[in-house]
Amino acid sequence: MTNSLNVAVIGAGVSGLVTARELLRQNHRVTVFEKSNQIGGTWVYNDQVEVDNCLDLDPNRTIVHSSIYKSLRTNLPRPLMGFSDFSFEDKSYGDPRLFPGHEEVLRFLQDFAKEFGVGEVIRFNSEVVRAELRGGGFVVEWWTTEGGYEEECFDAVVVCNGHHTEPRVADNVPGIQEWSRKQIHSHNYRVPEPYQDQVVVVIGSGASAFDISREIATTAKEVHLSSRSSNVKVTKLDGYENIWQHMMIKRVYDDGTIEFQDGYSIVADAILHCTGYKFHFPFLRINDMVHVDDNRVGPLYKHVFLPQLAPRLAFVGLTFNNGVVFRLVELQAKWIALALSGKISLPSKDEMLAYIHKFYQEMDETGIPKRNTHSLSFQFEYVDWLADQVGLHVEDRLKKIVDNLFENWMARPKGYRDVLVL
Numbered sequence: 001m002t003n004s005l006n007v008a009v010i011g012a013g014v015s016g017l018v019t020a021r022e023l024l025r026q027n028h029r030v031t032v033f034e035k036s037n038q039i040g041g042t043w044v045y046n047d048q049v050e051v052d053n054c055l056d057l058d059p060n061r062t063i064v065h066s067s068i069y070k071s072l073r074t075n076l077p078r079p080l081m082g083f084s085d086f087s088f089e090d091k092s093y094g095d096p097r098l099f100p101g102h103e104e105v106l107r108f109l110q111d112f113a114k115e116f117g118v119g120e121v122i123r124f125n126s127e128v129v130r131a132e133l134r135g136g137g138f139v140v141e142w143w144t145t146e147g148g149y150e151e152e153c154f155d156a157v158v159v160c161n162g163h164h165t166e167p168r169v170a171d172n173v174p175g176i177q178e179w180s181r182k183q184i185h186s187h188n189y190r191v192p193e194p195y196q197d198q199v200v201v202v203i204g205s206g207a208s209a210f211d212i213s214r215e216i217a218t219t220a221k222e223v224h225l226s227s228r229s230s231n232v233k234v235t236k237l238d239g240y241e242n243i244w245q246h247m248m249i250k251r252v253y254d255d256g257t258i259e260f261q262d263g264y265s266i267v268a269d270a271i272l273h274c275t276g277y278k279f280h281f282p283f284l285r286i287n288d289m290v291h292v293d294d295n296r297v298g299p300l301y302k303h304v305f306l307p308q309l310a311p312r313l314a315f316v317g318l319t320f321n322n323g324v325v326f327r328l329v330e331l332q333a334k335w336i337a338l339a340l341s342g343k344i345s346l347p348s349k350d351e352m353l354a355y356i357h358k359f360y361q362e363m364d365e366t367g368i369p370k371r372n373t374h375s376l377s378f379q380f381e382y383v384d385w386l387a388d389q390v391g392l393h394v395e396d397r398l399k400k401i402v403d404n405l406f407e408n409w410m411a412r413p414k415g416y417r418d419v420l421v422l
């Protein structure tokens with residue numbers, strides 16, 4: 001005997017689409033709430049930007065969901081961006097490159113939704129504003145331009161609202177709060193033209209800092225990269241005439257001067273924060289059971305279940321530095337759908353809490369900062385564990401591709417997309 005539940009899914013990006021598909025496959029009744037008028041989440045390019053006062057964000061600003069810029073190509077190759085039974089590798093929608101542009105990913109997701117009938121269960125233009133415990137389930141309230149506020153009861157809620165929208169900034173750099181020149185977050189970066197002939201400082205060391213700094217260097221006079229992970233003295237970046245790498249910023253001054261810890265100073269026109277994003281669940285009202293503390297969403301068992309409410313409240317897609325985002329969220333979705341059906345059981349609440357406690361303790365002991373709780377450091381241990389829960393196996397070939405990608409990235413950062421061997 002399996003359960004068929006009434007499940008609300010919040011968001012129709014990759015996580016929400018694959019979650020809906022897995023829930024439908026297990027005969028649950030599914031409603032996906034999507035605040036925009038289309039599927040795809042991050043992969044829906046929007047040339048609009050928010051009013052960017054990044055050090056003092058207005059909570060009432062009009063929020064633009066996607067953070068992708070106009071020229072963005074994937075940083076993972078096609079084989080790492082497919083689902084177990086719906087490959088990206090053998091499809092082409094006009095851009096056959098191994099690392100295609102963002103439009104191609106959106107088309108792939110549209111194709112996926114069509115193939116599995118997911119579109120039929122999505123309510124578009126429906127922004128969830130409240131998900132609250134009521135009786136043994138949840139009441140979900142949403143807002144639509146046509147209907148105003150509406151609400152409905154569900155047995156379970158799966159949160160798939162994404163985590164690349166709410167900027168996190170380097171606000172602890174001495175003097176940066178008072179720096180009156182241009183400062184923006186990569187969330188609002190679209191094209192390099194506004195930086196023509198300027199001196200730009202890019203803070204960060206992730207994929208966005210890497211790609212955006214190189215794109216800005218095509219128009220800017222100088223680009224200076226600064227990151228807390230760099231401990232080398234100022235160096236010119238290999239293969240570029242106008243990009244320099246620095247240690248962290250020591251202090252900024254109101255006349256535009258930026259002093260780095262490597263002793264080097266410049267006068268800059270703009271600072272671009274490529275410093276990541278915050279998890280943000282403004283609609284969750286569940287008696288303070290979930291907290292976001294220095295980007296740790298907790299307490300969550302294996303980044304998915306809140307022990308007190310498992311499996312009726314679950315999160316998909318919180319992990320980062322994954323290597324295989326699409327496959328990973330697919331496995332999380334399968335795990336949730338099977339747990340809700342009663343086909344697989346979860347540990348008891350106390351066992352889950354004990355596991356989480358131990359996990360946090362081990363992080364502390366090994367010096368891993370709280371903000372990296374959901375980072376998988378491109379390791380496959382978690383993915384393999386999830387696959388095991390749902391009776392699947394992740395092909396060794398994908399792991400090999402991730403290894404090759406890293407080797408390339410280290411050896412030929414400038415052209416890593418052009419030389420990958422599958």
Ligand code: FAD
Nearest residue numbers: 011013014015035041042074075127128161162164317325
């Ligand atoms: P999202 O795509 O953010 O979708 C969330 C959805 O929820 C959105 O549609 C949003 O409108 C909706 N929503 C939010 N709040 C509400 C609400 N209250 N009510 C209703 N709907 C709501 N991954 C890769 O695999 N390869 C890459 O090359 C890659 N490059 C990236 C580059 C950049 C610049 C960024 C920012 C991310 C990149 N990623 C990449 C990661 C990417 O985020 C994931 O691939 C994936 O898009 C995450 O999907 P998601 O569904 O979890 O979130």
